[in-house]
Amino acid sequence: MNFQLIGVNHNSAPIEVRERLAIPESRLPDAMRRLAEHPGVDEGLILCTCNRVEVLAQTKNGAADLRRFLREYFQLDPAQYEPHLYEYRESEAIRHLFRVAASLDSMVVGEPQILGQVKEAYATARAVGAVHSQLDLLLTRAFAVAKRVRTETAVGSSAVSVASVAVELAKKIFGSLQGRHVYLVGAGKMSELAARHLVAHGAASIFVANRTHERAAQLAEKFNGQVILFEQLYETCDRADIVITSTGAPHAIFRREHGELFLSRRKNRPMFFIDIAVPRDVAPEMNDLDGIFVYDIDDLQQAVSSHVADRKREAEHAEAIVQSEVERFQARVQTLDVVPTIVSLHDHLETIRQAEIDRVRARLGPLSPEQEMAVETLTRGIVNKIMHTPISTLKTAAREPEATTVIDVVRRLFNLEEKKAARSGADRDQS
Amino acid sequence: MPLLWLRVALGCYAIGLLYALLALTQRSYLLNRIALPAMSLGMVFQFVSLSESVLVGGPVTITLVHNSESFLALLVMAAFMIVYLVYRTTSPGIVVFPLVFLLSFVAATGQQPFLLTSPGLRRGWLVAHIALIFTGYAALFLSFAASLLYLLQERSLKSKKSSGILLRLPALEVIDEIGYRSLLLGFPFMTLGLIAGSIVAQTTYGRVNLLDPKIFLSLLMWAVYMVMVFTRWNAGWRGRRAAYLAAGAVLAAVIAWSANYFSAIHRFVQS
Numbered sequence: 001m002n003f004q005l006i007g008v009n010h011n012s013a014p015i016e017v018r019e020r021l022a023i024p025e026s027r028l029p030d031a032m033r034r035l036a037e038h039p040g041v042d043e044g045l046i047l048c049t050c051n052r053v054e055v056l057a058q059t060k061n062g063a064a065d066l067r068r069f070l071r072e073y074f075q076l077d078p079a080q081y082e083p084h085l086y087e088y089r090e091s092e093a094i095r096h097l098f099r100v101a102a103s104l105d106s107m108v109v110g111e112p113q114i115l116g117q118v119k120e121a122y123a124t125a126r127a128v129g130a131v132h133s134q135l136d137l138l139l140t141r142a143f144a145v146a147k148r149v150r151t152e153t154a155v156g157s158s159a160v161s162v163a164s165v166a167v168e169l170a171k172k173i174f175g176s177l178q179g180r181h182v183y184l185v186g187a188g189k190m191s192e193l194a195a196r197h198l199v200a201h202g203a204a205s206i207f208v209a210n211r212t213h214e215r216a217a218q219l220a221e222k223f224n225g226q227v228i229l230f231e232q233l234y235e236t237c238d239r240a241d242i243v244i245t246s247t248g249a250p251h252a253i254f255r256r257e258h259g260e261l262f263l264s265r266r267k268n269r270p271m272f273f274i275d276i277a278v279p280r281d282v283a284p285e286m287n288d289l290d291g292i293f294v295y296d297i298d299d300l301q302q303a304v305s306s307h308v309a310d311r312k313r314e315a316e317h318a319e320a321i322v323q324s325e326v327e328r329f330q331a332r333v334q335t336l337d338v339v340p341t342i343v344s345l346h347d348h349l350e351t352i353r354q355a356e357i358d359r360v361r362a363r364l365g366p367l368s369p370e371q372e373m374a375v376e377t378l379t380r381g382i383v384n385k386i387m388h389t390p391i392s393t394l395k396t397a398a399r400e401p402e403a404t405t406v407i408d409v410v411r412r413l414f415n416l417e418e419k420k421a422a423r424s425g426a427d428r429d430q431s
Numbered sequence: 432m433p434l435l436w437l438r439v440a441l442g443c444y445a446i447g448l449l450y451a452l453l454a455l456t457q458r459s460y461l462l463n464r465i466a467l468p469a470m471s472l473g474m475v476f477q478f479v480s481l482s483e484s485v486l487v488g489g490p491v492t493i494t495l496v497h498n499s500e501s502f503l504a505l506l507v508m509a510a511f512m513i514v515y516l517v518y519r520t521t522s523p524g525i526v527v528f529p530l531v532f533l534l535s536f537v538a539a540t541g542q543q544p545f546l547l548t549s550p551g552l553r554r555g556w557l558v559a560h561i562a563l564i565f566t567g568y569a570a571l572f573l574s575f576a577a578s579l580l581y582l583l584q585e586r587s588l589k590s591k592k593s594s595g596i597l598l599r600l601p602a603l604e605v606i607d608e609i610g611y612r613s614l615l616l617g618f619p620f621m622t623l624g625l626i627a628g629s630i631v632a633q634t635t636y637g638r639v640n641l642l643d644p645k646i647f648l649s650l651l652m653w654a655v656y657m658v659m660v661f662t663r664w665n666a667g668w669r670g671r672r673a674a675y676l677a678a679g680a681v682l683a684a685v686i687a688w689s690a691n692y693f694s695a696i697h698r699f700v701q702s
Binding site: 169171172173174175176266267268269270287290291293295299302303 | 584585588589591601602603604605665666667668669670671672
């Protein structure tokens, strides 16, 4: 196999370090070409996103110095970034790649962009010929794993932040947000963010009421909204489907009687209050009214964290999928590993057989076709009998961890080394 | 033969019943995937069963009590399918599937063929009466199902705990729309069905006694139905109050149905 991976991500390195190692898109093809030409590297791929820089290589004999590649390519002081590097080999490298592609290693677990970024890197690497055989298999499998994780777990589906939880809740109440009206009471940063999310999901218009008119006007302008005098709050609020409150008022400004008033004016159409203020702007008993839903900041946080808990459970499921896929991939690659050995063993014995026949033929003189046939059958039979045990041992060993040892032993016993390019990681011991 | 097809349909509906029962406790990918096809297949068999009995015995066989239950089940399923096609949600199935199963079960296991008779019966009006009323029933059941789902969803939103099944229900407003629309659509059917029924009764008996249990209860049901439509339209009643009203109307409908067994003029007799 001989997969090797080295890199930094958002966990291992601060942004300053990642910035220095980032390779602009225009220079990636060249970088990958240089990686593939690096001593010991057979195939290579570089993944570079805002959260990670990773170098993946399929090495010729399991001993490419990827750190040297980084030093030579970046020409930076290694002390700046080497402490932040992680390095994986073989199954660990496979697992890491699968996790990255499946967005399990992302800052926001489950975010969908990373898969596209890996695919782009793969396309670039293929275009410059840096990826052709084993890495091709590995990456194709990584895409399949990512797809499996996305369809079989809910890792990608949960909400991420307070603002998006608010949007999700609003959708649970109103269905589509198309044509819904949003009312901002108080003009804080958080409520602006929530409003932005709601508008992005189709909310129609924004009303802003704030004690300082200037700030309200500013905010309203951002959303093409309408400013409303704070004094007219109660008269106008029933127009809104979603009310986001974030004033600094010491007491609740919306109480039960206001809720009842709004409901009767709205013919009981539901209203959603998102109360980001501390102390709260909306009295909790408003939530008891049929058709009024009040979520304060704690409720939203709780919804976020329950999402996180869900996601944790789902992530465990996803990790299990990744693990089983790593094992499957290894088994597959190892089966591929024994094939060249079998072929060269076969070639080797066949050469010996032919040589021996040629040597003895001179002494036998001319043979009748029947005799020729008999000699052929006899020698072939002997060779096949001899080959049988090593081949079946190789095949059964293919799925075991000791495959490389068995391959190595067979190669040494029959002296196959010079015939085909060496494959096993154990080759290092001999050189 | 019609009974055989009905039993096959019942088998299909059993899958839907299972889906409905398990939907509240756990999610099963397999059931989710097969419930809808199974119910559709059930509809086909039920349709075949009913068509065959009509072909053999004429339209009036719909008035056989067990056929009529089967017919009602089919209409309820049809209403469900329309909702599914418009809103792409199977959630009302949680309430609708068990009802359909129950109706079909009663129809499939009933032995004696009762016949709704009134001497000198006007067949056309009678069949129209049954078809209209049953369509009204189907819409009413669906509206009731929707109001139950509304309550479930509302409770989940109010409690601020998001549990699995409730997250998969449609949005509150969508459920409300399903309920309101089926209510509105059902109302004219129910009204016309009652008018057709009263024409049948008039022509058969002349003046009819308004205090006959069947007539009284049917009118009561219609009144509750009308109150529902009115409060929803006028005051936007939904949620708990709408669910109570829908439950009341369904109850009245069931009682009106059972009045068949002790009404003087609207009675199934053994043929």
